[in-house]
Amino acid sequence: MRIGIDVGGTNTDAVLMDGQSVLAAVKTATTRDVTSGINTALAELKRQRAFDPLAVNAVMIGTTHFINALVEADRLAPTAAVRLGLPATASLPPMVDWPERLVDAIAGRAYLCHGGHEFDGRHIAELREDEILRVAEELHRHEIRSVAISSVFSPVNAEFEQRAADILTGQLPAIAVSLSSEIGRMGLLERENATIINASLRELATQIVDGLSQSLEGAGISAPLYLSQNDGTLMDVDFARRYPVATFASGPTNSMRGAAFLSGVESCAVVDVGGTTSDIGVLQHGFPREATTEVSVAGIRTNFRMPDVLSLGIGGGSRIRGDGTVTVGPDSVGYRLADEALVFGGATLTATDVAVAAGRAVIGDPGLVKELDRSLVRAALDRIAREIGDAIERIRTSPEPLPVVAVGGGSILLPDEIGDSGPVHRPEHFAVANAIGAAIAQIGGEVDRIFPVEPGQRQAVLDDAKQEAVDKAIASGAKPGSVRVVEVDEVPLAYLPGNATRIRVKAVGDLQLEAGRG
Amino acid sequence: MSYTLEIHDLADLARGAALLGTGGGGDPYIGRLLVEQALRDGPGTITVLDPAELGDDDVVIPTAQMGAPTVMVEKIPRGDEAVAALRALEGHLGRRADATMPIECGGINSMIPLLVAARTGLPVVDADGMGRAFPELQMETFSVYGVPGSPLAIGGENGETVVIDTGADNKRLEWLARGIAIRLGGVAHIAEYAMSGADVKRTAVPNTLSLGLRIGRALRTAREEHRDPVAALADTMSGTLYDKVRVLFRGKVVDVERRTVAGFARGSATLAAFEGDGRLELVFQNENLVARVDGEIRCVVPDLICVLEADSGEPITTEGLRYGQRAVVVGISTPDLMRSPEALAVFGPHAFDLDVEFQPVEDLVSL
Structure with missing residues (x-):
């Protein structure tokens, strides 16, 4: 048995699953200290379905805690950034494009040292131990407890980041070190930004992970704890302590994966219609397609592995206007829906009202909208269907029709069929899709580097890259026979010799559940 | 008329230059940050000079970057490579530049001369040699109308410079320069097509920086005003x-x-x-x-x-x-x-x- 828990800003949801079946599902309020909310959720689960804590093999938790801490600039540790790249890169030092407020919140200090690699693995400059030792003295003097290390082309070769980390920890054994090569992809500033953010969250990560472990222990559960990552795979608690930033987008990822699991389709578009917006993402073989562009988080450019989600200003509370052309949103009555919508006796025409008037759902008092102009109702619903349909068109990557899975309270706005996608899937229990997404998560391994591909060698290079990804997944705890390659992306690079090609491979497999845990 | 380019103009200019780049020209993000940072760090301002204001004997040395845009996002320049290239070419020619100029319109190469201007105080001529973006160095109106690319100077982040002179053969110049760009890590900062003010007026596509700025502004305001x-x-x-x-x-x-x-x-x-x-x-x-x-x-x-x-x-x-x-x-x-x-x-x-x-x-x- 597994337990999946989703700690959102408002709700903490939990599910108890055995294989593919959901044995119990609960929704409770999130608490400021997180752990008491989890304790409540575990107790509720047990009340719904008595289980032996020792029969639980694994607990998977998805949390928005860390991204919220960044957005609120709250509880961030004093952090230093050390970049290895001199004499190159001096023009744009670390944190160059950050909002002032966040640099202040982490008391950010930046150090530039020699080092770094060229795209083909040559050294830009040798690492200088004396420079790193001087940085160590500075960190000590300023009482900095967490440091981010980045190096040019470290996705190609991470040796300098490793060596700098060894030198720093040799001097400052207690310092927390975050390496950019472990976190991001190509794009020095974006990867470095993600690493600095990670470093600033390290102390919070220790507190949270310890708290979560204690909650489980308190409930008598001795199974290993995992946290969900942005890409829908799991990390163990040791990794979570070191790389909290990898949880940033786990919320939407878990929600999409949970929805797909519930509806039984592996490749689909997931439309999550809330009160104000609709978020549309694509799952390929059960995993969200990731954004290829930079993502700004709290005003900082990063290249996190975030799901590619398109947001439209259409939700259950969207205002409908009918003078001339009928418009839907983007403004919404939001959480005041229960006061302002016509079906609740309010005075504002909302998307929910037209859905009720068309008989798609019974909400509030349908009698209050039965006098609505039929052509207005039809025009508004047509417009919603068209805009969502266009967004699905835009987000899919091939002309092949993609099944649509609709979740969220506002999904009553959607018609039964959209475009050429066939019938819209509407899974039950979507309210706890996030927690289910956490519970079904797998273990992943990824390779993302520039490879020289000599003529005739393409297949051999690809095979090597795939094997490396598979090995990484197994090393992270995947069951060997279950690992499969789910994504291969080749981008030939312009203006470079030897057909330099950036190859990205992702492999995932089932979590190796430890039998001895009973 | 000459005018001063401000930090807040750069985003519009980058957008307009990307349009004139006609699909190429590179991602403007790093280029724009480089110019912004140079303006913030230094006392420098950027003066944009109409080509008509050039004296016929003025020396104009265009500056640019060549190589893989994908490298630039990882190996950010030290910042003074293009200035070093310009100085090396000045030394080789035995003449000081009165202004720099873009060779191309695009996300990166509209920005490099601005970076040089911010760091040296040289004005930037409001013109370029492609009137858009092209993939190779010889694809210049300068070369079409008889200005050779040679001598060309390259600056690297170790302060090294290389001067290449292939006489009138611009294709060979491109080939040799690209070889050195690869040795330098896939990207090189260059100064080339040094010419007189009279040659600028005769061979350059005029007023493309200003046009880029106006296009970028027009697209932004159209969006803001839903036009x-x-x-x-x-x-x-x-x-x-x-x-x-x-x-x-x-x-x-x-x-x-x-x-x-x-x-x-x-x-x-x-x-x-x-x-x-x-x-x-x-x-x-x-x-x-x-x-x-x-x-x-x-x-x-x-x-x-x-x-x-x-x-x-x-x-x-x-x-x-x-x-x-x-x-x-x-x-x-x-x-x-x-x-x-x-x-x-x-x-x-x-x-x-x-x-x-x-x-x-x-x-x-x-x-």
Whole structure:
């Protein structure tokens, strides 16, 4: 048995699953200290379905805690950034494009040292131990407890980041070190930004992970704890302590994966219609397609592995206007829906009202909208269907029709069929899709580097890259026979010799559940 | 008239330069940050000089970057490489530059001369040698009208400089310089096509920095005011050397195919019309080269083929083309300077091995 828990800003949801079946599902309020909310959720689960804590093999938790801490600039540790790249890169030092407020919140200090690699693995400059030792003295003097290390082309070769980390920890054994090569992809500033953010969250990560472990222990559960990552795979608690930033987008990822699991389709578009917006993402073989562009988080450019989600200003509370052309949103009555919508006796025409008037759902008092102009109702619903349909068109990557899975309270706005996608899937229990997404998560391994591909060698290079990804997944705890390659992306690079090609491979497999845990 | 470029102009300029880059020219983010940072750190301001204000004997040394845009996002420059290249060329020529100038319009190469200007105090001439973006160094109006690229100086981040002189052979210059760029890690900062003020007035495409700035501003304000970006673009171009703007197609990207041939990103994209069943096929090599609608040619290099996001008017680069994007494809006439037989021999369709004859966009598509 597994337990999946989703700690959102408002709700903490939990599910108890055995294989593919959901044995119990609960929704409770999130608490400021997180752990008491989890304790409540575990107790509720047990009340719904008595289980032996020792029969639980694994607990998977998805949390928005860390991204919220960044957005609120709250509880961030004093952090230093050390970049290895001199004499190159001096023009744009670390944190160059950050909002002032966040640099202040982490008391950010930046150090530039020699080092770094060229795209083909040559050294830009040798690492200088004396420079790193001087940085160590500075960190000590300023009482900095967490440091981010980045190096040019470290996705190609991470040796300098490793060596700098060894030198720093040799001097400052207690310092927390975050390496950019472990976190991001190509794009020095974006990867470095993600690493600095990670470093600033390290102390919070220790507190949270310890708290979560204690909650489980308190409930008598001795199974290993995992946290969900942005890409829908799991990390163990040791990794979570070191790389909290990898949880940033786990919320939407878990929600999409949970929805797909519930509806039984592996490749689909997931439309999550809330009160104000609709978020549309694509799952390929059960995993969200990731954004290829930079993502700004709290005003900082990063290249996190975030799901590619398109947001439209259409939700259950969207205002409908009918003078001339009928418009839907983007403004919404939001959480005041229960006061302002016509079906609740309010005075504002909302998307929910037209859905009720068309008989798609019974909400509030349908009698209050039965006098609505039929052509207005039809025009508004047509417009919603068209805009969502266009967004699905835009987000899919091939002309092949993609099944649509609709979740969220506002999904009553959607018609039964959209475009050429066939019938819209509407899974039950979507309210706890996030927690289910956490519970079904797998273990992943990824390779993302520039490879020289000599003529005739393409297949051999690809095979090597795939094997490396598979090995990484197994090393992270995947069951060997279950690992499969789910994504291969080749981008030939312009203006470079030897057909330099950036190859990205992702492999995932089932979590190796430890039998001895009973 | 000369004027001062401010930090807040840079985002608009980058957007407009990306449009004139006609699908290529690189990602403007790092280039823009470099200029912003140089303006913040130093006392420098950037003076933009109309070519008409140049004295005939003034020395103008253009600066630029060549190489792989994908390297630039990882190995950020030290910041003074292009200045070092400029100084090396000055030393070689035994003359000081009175101004620098772009060789190209594009996300990166419109910015490098501004970086040099911010760091040295030299003014930037409001002109360039491509009037758009092209993939190779010899594809310049400068070279078409008799200004050699040689001598060319390259600056690297270790303070090293290399001067290459191939006489009148600009193709060999390009080949040697690219070899050194690879030794330097895939990107090189260069100073080349040193020329007199008289040569600038004779061979450069004038006022393209200002045009980029005006285009960027027009697209932004059109979006802010919910106006049609294409109409705003046509208004901006009217009365300039690029005054014929034609909408070639409105539709959705339904296919993108890319491959690398001899170090260049070649490929094609297909768009399907929003209404009806028309199709536009776009052939590109870093930049957009030919647009055909239902098999009929509608716009050919060196005329500009610009792909804009349909709603926002934001230019889409060839690297950024994705299935599902909704786009407007616009053809824009290039200045006469770029359509002469001599110019077409250097950067017309045959220079890209295309079996197509150049025809002006205004003859191919009526208003």
